[in-house]
Amino acid sequence: MNNENSNEEEDELVIKWFNKEVGDGENTILVYPNLQIFRQIYTNYFKDQLVIEGDKEEEQEENSEGEKYNKKNDDSKYNNKQSKSKRRIILVAPFYETTVSVKHHLQAFGVENTQRFVDDGSLVLVDAYQSFFPDINGLKKLIDSLSERARKEGRAGVTAIVDMGPFFMFGGDGSAKQLINYEASLAPKTQDGNVKGISCYHRRNYDTLTKADKEEISQGKRKKLFEVKERNSSNTRSSA
């Protein structure tokens, strides 16, 4: 098996985990080996969820006809828009790159006109640090509001992909305690919840936690854990 195939299989495993293993109302843990792979994860998931075939056809039509997306109003296009309104809301809260960089990477890896997803409320980008500090519950409040909006708009739900890097910024035992307390406040499963919560840990941060810390943040392994493997280096570049 060549490197490209094994990397593609790993990508598919991650998407499968997001779609099949993580249910609505669940809070889970994902460990990623480096920033490049974190970027691949959110990009692949975003494309899987939001860039549907209809979009691609529409973009081609837009290009050929020079028409703008929001000016289309025939019945078939209207129906297509209806289905789009059921899209999940995807929240990405990066820590080791800026929100501008996330948009740049989405665009660079095939998501045309990323801004329109921001404009229609399907993509929400916030800096993880600014979401947790100074108000540790800031991100939870944001996710609650997105959850409510998703229900009101009849959307499929919310997926929150959040880098937990801010908790490792200052070091020391206090930070681990703060992280454990935060993770303890996220139930492994909420009945009737419409949010898939993915707490994402850079491998080099995760490995600084003791076995007991890891046990606590996973609430005795009641939270699902996915450890993404390091890729073969033929088409990925390690930041480490």
Add this chain to the structure above:
Amino acid sequence: LKDNKDNNDSSNNDNKSAARLLVVDDDPDIVQILQIGLQRNRFLVDAFTNPEQALQSFKSNASGYSLVILDIRMPELSGIQLARKVKEANPNVKIILMTAFEIRGNEFSKVFPSTAVDGFVQKPIGLSDLNKKVMSLIGYPKERISNDQD
């Protein structure tokens, strides 16, 4: 760029007045650009993408470094944590923290005054501006030569 420091230039440089700098950023592209840009200004530059390895290198020759440039947001050992350890090893070394993010007071309220940082720069920064910043902290080459002779 490898995790290990790039010694291509620095170890061969026999200019005793050249200041030795340590650059640490987890983004290999940024490290490489800064390293080349600073070397052009005749600094001796040890560059790392892995903060733990950077710390080991620094500790092995702590008094040899004049200034360190650290990215703030790095996994395993952030620039803030690394700055503290570097200062412990050599209290005289100058430290510049670097970030691509908006610098806000609350992010650093936990850092000061426990960590003495000499400057901040916001990425992207022009190499000319960075060189000026470095020289403003450690002195211009002529000043450094004169200080060495004193």
